[in-house]
Amino acid sequence: MRYKLPIRKLQVVAAAFLLSTGLAAAQQGTVKGTVKDGQEVLPGASIFVQGSGAGVLTGSDGTFSLPLPAGTHIVNASFTGLAPEQQSVTVRDGETIEVNFDLKTTSLNELVVLGSRGEPRSQLDTPVPVDVIDVKNLVRDVGQVNLNQILNYVAPSFNSNTQVLGDGTDHIDPASLRGLGPDQVLVLINGKRRHTTSLININGTFGKGSVGTDLNAIPTSSIKRIEILRDGASAQYGSDAIAGVINIILEDNVNELRASITAGGFVSKNSEGGIDGETVQANANYGLAIGSKGGFFNLAGSFDFRNPTNRMKEFTGVIFSDYNNPALFPAPTGADITNAELQRRGLTRSDFNSRIGQASARGGAISFNSVIPLDNAAEIYAFGGLNYRHGESAAFRRTPSQLTQNIAEIYPLGYLPLIGTDNYDQSFATGIRGKVGQWNADLSNTFGRNQIDFTTSSSLNASLLKASPTRFTDGGYRFAQNTTNLDLNRNFDNVLSGLNVAFGAEHRYENYQIIQGEEKSWGDYGRAVQVGVDATGKDILIPSLTGNVFTLKAANGGNYAGGAQAFPGFRPENAINVSRTSVGLYTDLALNITQSWLMDGALRFENYSDFGSTLNWKLSTRYKIGENFAIRAAASTGFRAPSLHQRYFSATSSLFVDGQIIQSGTFTNESRPAQLLGIPELKQETSINYSAGFTGSFGKFKVTVDGYYVRIDNRIIYTGQFSGSNAATASPQDREIFQLLSQANAQTARFFANAIDTETKGIDAVLTYSERFGKSRFRADLSGTFVKTNIVGNVKASPLLAGKESTYFDPASRIYLESAVPRVKSNLTLSYNIGKFGAFLRNVYFGPVDAATNVEADAQTFGSKIITDLSLSYDISTSVRFTLGANNLLDVYPDETIGGNRGAGYFVYSRTGQQFGFNGRFAFARLSLTL
Structure with a gap:
């Protein structure tokens, strides 16, 4: 109201x-x-x-x-x-x-809109599990400041961590629901489909090869609550809803100003200078009433500032070879002289560390939500927002010994390349809803766009020698989505105990672009083509950026590397501008057979312009035993259309693979390398989902328990790295692959392919207890998830890949899917209030995870850990609240890495097997104002 x-x-x-x-x-x-x-x-x-x-x-x-x-x-x-x-x-x-x-x-009595196309239901009445997270109240006590991290610690079935050395992925944290991929969960805002990011995760992180939704682009001050539907829902909402749906409900309050400022940093045993990663976030929200019939305009904004962290201790690799001191070694051989040279120069190994930790970020967001009532019980609504974030992440340091990647006249001691991202996000939705006869009708249009531009600084293009610039404009990504929906529903009270009929249509347009970088960011100026031989027998060469003759050699005989080091720009052949459309039709019937027994069925047909049609169904039921207990079950099929990114992305990037930095190229499925390996065009993933559970409310004690099974066929993977060969004994296939990779300035090739089938099994449980003791109030929430994903059957590979199956789907890719995020996760939250004082204590158990590696000797499991969060609050007045606390109060770190997982001292803690990050204790203070 x-x-x-x-x-x-x-x-x-x-x-x-x-x-x-x-x-x-x-x-x-x-x-x-x-x-x-x-x-x-x-x-x-x-x-x-x-x-x-x-x-x-x-x-x-x-x-x-x-x-x-x-x-x-x-x-x-x-x-x-x-x-x-x-x-x-x-x-x-x-x-x-x-x-x-x-x-x-709020638990179990909160009305939810997810899972039903009719009237909202209470959590007790839904036939599928829906979590409701009261973000407005939650953010008063917790120290996490972005949405991904808030959900990571409050919703056990949700996993997300800040990534390291993942280029753009450092700023858009991949998120998982029920152990499935970032692109297998659908995100809605006020019930309308949210656009995905333009970034595809291609580096060594969880969610490799996927395209997710940037939840961090939504300011927390704009959010009233979040509903998480933990069940397949493609028949109701369309593509991507295999693992479930996250619906973000925007704030609609009026005549109230809420503002807060949070400041903190990592005060940890491993922090540089005693404290690092300093963070400041300011939030504000205010709403105005419009008219006297419930209209409103709510405006929210945020500003974020985050400094980087570094948890690398000492570089253990080669820093100087005898090529770096020709006065002492007139006939160098590449021998390691690091220790002697460090002593002579008065340096230490730590002076050559990379920056392994969270990236720096600066940015702000603004969001609005509004409703304007009309006559005849109709209303116009609109919501949307703008977000801008500038991020800077560090790549691997280039040392003086890396002669082909460094020019000593520019960087005598090597350099630490920095990758800058400018992330722009815009969204706008508007619609009209009301009565058409006896039907509830909703006509809407939702537009969203994401743009990411890259720059590389403190770097160079070695093939330009001393003429190389140190900053490059690398190009970027664009993704736009426009969705038009018409939804109708009506309740028939005289059919048994009530029948709700809903149906609707959806049209969606998507556009994906890759923008070319400046020539110096990708060009190799040490290449040429031979056009003949002169009278003396000398080759006649003409410079060519794609030539197969290398003319520039470093002192060790290696070819000088082309392109910006760490993040080469997008080449002309990478640049694309592609679009597609889809049309969907659905119907949803919810029949109350009796006051206690509900049956719900949905059917959805969808046609995509680029791969064809799909038909999906869902059946669910709920039976109430008394007023406070219900059992429920559901079965459904689902699908996920391959993203435009997966179909058309191509680029060359720097990767750290089993201790080595290499240049790896990604090629489309229509490319010649894909044809040589028999990799077919992408098609949709399909799924079948079963779930069953119960929920109950017994006064002060409330409980929900649900088990589920998800089978996904033709799951899209990002393959391992294929490398050709130019050896005399190499096959024609490998020779041609070698030449194509050389032209792309790459050493290996990767692709997207429908290669595997998976099974996911799990149980989610949520228990809540609340009690009052005199003037005080106590609440306890215990929740947990137990999930296991496994590859089933054989890898689907063409005959041309015979003998290369372990590269097509390598062991590291299997670990990313099966065990790189916790299979077991639980959360115990205790809150206590008395008068003006409040206390918040949370313990989160993160189960073991595995390191993603292709080297059997480096196989490693990182043990389970418990992270403790504590905050204390005091109401200075009815309008002002002060909170002081710490996340990871006990400064817990993951197990340290071993062997090749550590690299040359880069990764003391794993970046591939992620539980809760590795930055240590975060201390914070918050001042909140409500007027």
Whole structure:
């Protein structure tokens, strides 16, 4: 329910004048009442008036009394762990108005819109599991400041971590639901499909080869709550909803200003200088009422600042070879003289460290949500936002010994390349909904766009020798999506105990682009083509960026590397501009056979312009036993269309693979290398999903338990690295691959392919208990997930790949799918409030994970850990709250790496097997304001 702004402003001004002249008593009234939680009173509940600083706390008997100026006011009541409530009251001169509040717990009683095309249902009534996360209240206590990390610690089935040395992936954290891929969960905003990012994850991170949604582009101050549907829902919502759906509900409050500023940093045993990774985030939210029928305009914004961290201790590889000191070694052989040369120069190995930790980031976001009521119970709505983030991540340091990648006249001691990203995100949705006859109708259009531009600095193009610049514009990505929906539903009360009929249509347009970088960012100026022989027998060479003759040699005889080191720009042949459309039709029937028994069925047909059609179904049921217990089950099929990124992405990038830095090229499935290996065009992934469970509410104790099984066929993978050969004994196939890779300035080739089938089995459980002790309030939440994904059957490879299956789907890729994120994760959260004081304690158990490696000797499992978060809060007034706390209070780190997983000292902690990151303890302080 929404309320209009205070009216008759002249009366308010006049009242203020009379107050100043001593006549206030004649212009005031009183609001009094009781705040309860069901039958129990709530001492210490906050009562405040929007738009003013007026407020009080309830006494030991749960009552309050608040004097207010004459006029209309919106009075709010809130208590930690309970859903806030507001009421509009009109106070007259000298009168006392009684206003009582009955606050409800948010667990299981919260209405959710996910999983149903009809009226919202309570969590107890849904036939599939839906988590509801009250972000507005949660962010007051936790130290995590971006949405991915907030969900990682509050929702056990959700996994996401800040990545390291993943280029653009360092700034867009891949996220997983139920152990499946980032592109197998659908994200909605206010029930409308959110666009994905333009970035495809191609480096050594979880979610390799996938395209996810950038949740961090959405300011947390704009979010009212988040619904997570943990069940397949492609028949209802379309592609990508194999693992489930995340629906972000935007804030709709009015006449209330909420603002906060959070500052913190990593205060850890491994922090550089005692503290690093300093973070500042400022948030604000304010809403205005529009008219008197519930219209509103809510505006939110945020500013983020994050410094980098480094957890590398000492570089153990070769820094100087005898080529770096020709005075001592007139006939160098490449021998390692690092220790002697460091001593002679007065340097240490740590002076040549890379930066292994979180990237730096700066940015801001603005978001709005609005509804304008019309006549005849119709309304126009709109929401959207803008986000900009500039990030800077470090690549692997190039040392003086890497002669083909360094020019000593520019960088005598080597250099640390920096990869800059400028990430722009825009979205806008608008629609009209209301009654068409007896049907509820909703017509909407949602547009979203993401743009990422790359620069490489503190680098060089070695093939330009001393003429090389040190900063390059590398090009970037673009992705745009426009979705038009028409949804209708109607409830028929006279069919058994009620039938809801829903149907609709969707049209979606997608466009994907790769923008070429400047020539110096990708060109190899040491190449030429031979066009003949002169009279003396000398080759006649003409410079060519794609030639097969190398003319520039380093002192060790190697070819000088072309392109910007660490992140070569996109070549002309990489640049693309492709589009596709899809059309979907669905119907959804929800039949209440009795007051206790619900049956729900959905059917969806979808046609894509680039790969054809798909038909999917879903059946679900729920049976209530009494008023407080229900059993439920569901079965469905699903699909995920291959993204345009996976179909058309091509580029060359620097990779760290089993201790070596190599240049790896990604080629499309229509390319000649793909044809040589028999890699077919991409087609859709298909799935079948089964789930069953129960949910109950027993007074102060609430529980949900659900088991599930997901089978995915033709799952798209990002292959291992194929390398050709120019040896005399090489096959014609390998010779041609070698030549094609050489032209692309690459040593290996990778592709996207429908190569495997997988099975995922798991159990999710959520338990909640709340209790009041005198003037205090206690709440406990225990939740956990147990999930296992396995490859089933043989790898699907063409006859041309005979003998290369272990490269096509390599062991590291298998680990990324099966065990690079925790299979077991649980969360115990305790909150306690008494008067103005509050305490929040959370322990999260992260199960073991494996290192993704292709070297059997480096196989490693990182053991389980428990991370403790603690925060203490104090209400300075009804409007101001101060919170002090720490994430990872006990400064826990993952197990250290061994062997090749450590590289040349780069990775003390794994970047491939991710549990909770490796930055250590984060201490923070937050000041929150509510007016």
